[in-house]
Amino acid sequence: MGNNKKTKLKKGMNVKARRTIAYIVLVLISFLCLFWFYVLFINATRTHAELTKGFTPIPGSNLWTNWKNLSAGRAASALPIWYGLFNSFFISTLSAALCTYFSTMTAYAIHAYEFKLKKFMFTFILMIMMIPTQVTALGFLQLVGKMKLDDSFIPLIVPSIAAPITFFYMKQYMESSLPLSLIEAARIDGSGEFRTFNSIVLPLMKPAIAVQAIFTFVSSWNNYFTPALILHTDKKKTLPILIAQLRSTDWLKFDMGQVYVMIVFSILPIILIYMFLSKYIVQGVAMGSVKG
Numbered sequence: 001m002g003n004n005k006k007t008k009l010k011k012g013m014n015v016k017a018r019r020t021i022a023y024i025v026l027v028l029i030s031f032l033c034l035f036w037f038y039v040l041f042i043n044a045t046r047t048h049a050e051l052t053k054g055f056t057p058i059p060g061s062n063l064w065t066n067w068k069n070l071s072a073g074r075a076a077s078a079l080p081i082w083y084g085l086f087n088s089f090f091i092s093t094l095s096a097a098l099c100t101y102f103s104t105m106t107a108y109a110i111h112a113y114e115f116k117l118k119k120f121m122f123t124f125i126l127m128i129m130m131i132p133t134q135v136t137a138l139g140f141l142q143l144v145g146k147m148k149l150d151d152s153f154i155p156l157i158v159p160s161i162a163a164p165i166t167f168f169y170m171k172q173y174m175e176s177s178l179p180l181s182l183i184e185a186a187r188i189d190g191s192g193e194f195r196t197f198n199s200i201v202l203p204l205m206k207p208a209i210a211v212q213a214i215f216t217f218v219s220s221w222n223n224y225f226t227p228a229l230i231l232h233t234d235k236k237k238t239l240p241i242l243i244a245q246l247r248s249t250d251w252l253k254f255d256m257g258q259v260y261v262m263i264v265f266s267i268l269p270i271i272l273i274y275m276f277l278s279k280y281i282v283q284g285v286a287m288g289s290v291k292g
Helices: 002-044 048-052 063-072 081-112 118-128 137-146 154-161 164-177 180-188 193-204 206-222 225-230 239-247 256-291
Strands: none
Touching: 002 256, 048 256, 063 256, 081 118, 081 154, 081 164, 081 180, 081 193, 081 206, 081 239, 081 256, 118 164, 137 154, 137 225, 154 206, 154 225, 164 206, 180 193, 193 206, 206 239, 206 256, 225 239, 239 256
16 A cells, blocks of 8 residues: 555656646747747837847837837838738738638548549649749749739739648648548538538638638738739738838938837737637647547
8 A cells, every 4th residue: 555655646746747847848938939029029119229239128118209200201211001011911811711711622622532533632732832932933923924913912812722731731630520421421411512511511620720821821921022023013012021121221211110110010910810710729729639
């Protein structure tokens, strides 16, 4: 009996020690992740002269002045920041919606149907994932020019339908959470394929869709390379392009405080989107733990 008690006490102490170490590591990682956001917000409250002196953890009192100078176009070329916000939000929202919906539909087709080229199609889609965007940029620009879609949002939104990475994630999620027996039962009950997909499959895929929607939204929001090649009119440019223009202004008019305010202005929508969709991510983790 005494040996059993000692064994239980040792196991309990080991569990507590592991939890303590895990919490310490999580606190350190959280601090490292959030510290740079803190630095960003602190720097947005300081003047250009204060920023040149180095970092300080104490906030400044120049946030509103930096914002007024930025929105009024002082100390730099006037930038259509509200147009940039709308353009980035419009492109990112439609890209995330189309990407997640059609990638889920493609994954559903590969998962639920049996046909001769099923394995080949799956492998082919994964092969496309290996091709960098920069390799196809020249051909893509030539195609956009021939279709007369230059300086338009269409080339930035429609190609997001074909997203191999999102497809692969959805396919792997379906393997563990979407039994084929459920689909067969829906078919026996007389449900059509589109109704089955929209009414049964999509609700079950909410956690995965939320994760990929966040990733796609953030990726499209931060995308600088492709929009910089296609968009030329100032009022059609996205926020990353406007930030780059603000940073490349004449050094006599350069104001680092405005740059930091612009960056803060550009990341707030991303934070809001994450907060809105994070509950679905937590639900997905909880569902996975219960199934495990």
